[in-house]
Amino acid sequence: MVIGVLRLELYFPGSTSLKSKRQILKSIKDRTHSRFNVSISEVDNGDLWQRATLGVAVVSKDQRYANGVLSRIADKVEREDAAEVIDLAMEFF
Numbered sequence: 001m002v003i004g005v006l007r008l009e010l011y012f013p014g015s016t017s018l019k020s021k022r023q024i025l026k027s028i029k030d031r032t033h034s035r036f037n038v039s040i041s042e043v044d045n046g047d048l049w050q051r052a053t054l055g056v057a058v059v060s061k062d063q064r065y066a067n068g069v070l071s072r073i074a075d076k077v078e079r080e081d082a083a084e085v086i087d088l089a090m091e092f093f
Contacts, residue, residue: 002092004066006056007043008077009087018049024082025052032056032076036069051086063092 015021029040036058044053056073060066070090078085 002060002063002066004058004060004063004070005091005093006054006070006073007087007089008054008056008074008085009045010052010054010077011084011086012050012052012082013084014082015050018047021049021052025054028077028080028083029054032073035076036073038069038073066092 012021012024015024025042029042032038032040039057041055042052043055045051054077056070058066058069060069067090074085074088074090077083
């Protein structure tokens with residue numbers, strides 16, 4: 001069993017309040033969860049209105065599969081218009 005973890009640090013240049021940031025984040029989280037069937041949550045920077053850190057986890061029997069899923073998620077989030085990926089990191093356990 002392999003657990004893959006993706007950490008995405010995001011910047012929201014158009015966000016003017018926590019409410020607008022949360023709307024963008026909810027959309028990203030809901031689409032990611034439904035499309036890839038992974039666990040996703042905001043794990044840091046909850047009180048900042050232009051930054052967020054998302055944690056994504058996937059469980060698989062194969063590291064190659066987990067890596068592929070997390071890579072596709074990172075690519076999809078990087079193509080978001082309302083958010084910029086500042087940093088990302090992947091780990092496997």
